[in-house]
Amino acid sequence: MKPQLAEDDRPPEFLSLEEYLSTVWRPDCEFVDGRSEERNGFDFNHSRTVTTLIVTLADKHEPWRVMALPSLRMRVAPTRVRVPDLCVIERESPREQVLTHPPLAVIEVLSEDDRLSLTMEKLADYLRFGVGNIWIVDPESRIAYRYTSAGLEKVQTGELAVSGTPIRVVLSEMFAELDRA
Numbered sequence: 319m320k321p322q323l324a325e326d327d328r329p330p331e332f333l334s335l336e337e338y339l340s341t342v343w344r345p346d347c348e349f350v351d352g353r354s355e356e357r358n359g360f361d362f363n364h365s366r367t368v369t370t371l372i373v374t375l376a377d378k379h380e381p382w383r384v385m386a387l388p389s390l391r392m393r394v395a396p397t398r399v400r401v402p403d404l405c406v407i408e409r410e411s412p413r414e415q416v417l418t419h420p421p422l423a424v425i426e427v428l429s430e431d432d433r434l435s436l437t438m439e440k441l442a443d444y445l446r447f448g449v450g451n452i453w454i455v456d457p458e459s460r461i462a463y464r465y466t467s468a469g470l471e472k473v474q475t476g477e478l479a480v481s482g483t484p485i486r487v488v489l490s491e492m493f494a495e496l497d498r499a
Contacts (some may be wrong), residue, residue: 329354349399394447423451
């Protein structure tokens with residue numbers, strides 16, 4: 319069944335999982351324990367960063383065999399659906415309209431409206447879901463972070479990389495691209 323477009327485009331604060339999954343919200347929201355949660359972003363720096371990451375991770379890198387997909391819903395728990403800014407899935411992954419299997423990587427791009435407490439809750443959901451590579455990019459400060467079971471750590475290596483693969487995002491190149499915009 320194809321999801322219906324919401325009449326006024328904004329989700330109600332409280333709704334069922336079935337209503338959430340069967341409706342297209344503009345902009346999309348997240349579903350957390352029976353409530354809709356708005357997503358931040360949608361400004362120039364946020365959009366430009368997501369676009370740069372998509373191009374960097376695009377499937378032009380044949381050995382990488384991945385797809386970078388923006389704003390794809392992920393059912394991270396029975397009562398939680400998150401919508402990361404970008405997720406990276408292996409080309410051979412099952413095709414799901416709403417992911418029920420952890421992607422290879424998730425990338426959140428911070429915007430000035432993001433609150434640390436809500437961002438950390440979202441990152442913890444990704445970790446519990448089994449995402450092995452959780453990255454946060456702050457386009458304003460030109461800093462990137464990794465989120466692991468040890469917590470949030472600033473990337474010191476100059477790149478975001480998926481261990482055991484050739485997949486990597488060189489931060490200086492990404493930020494230089496943002497500066498050209």
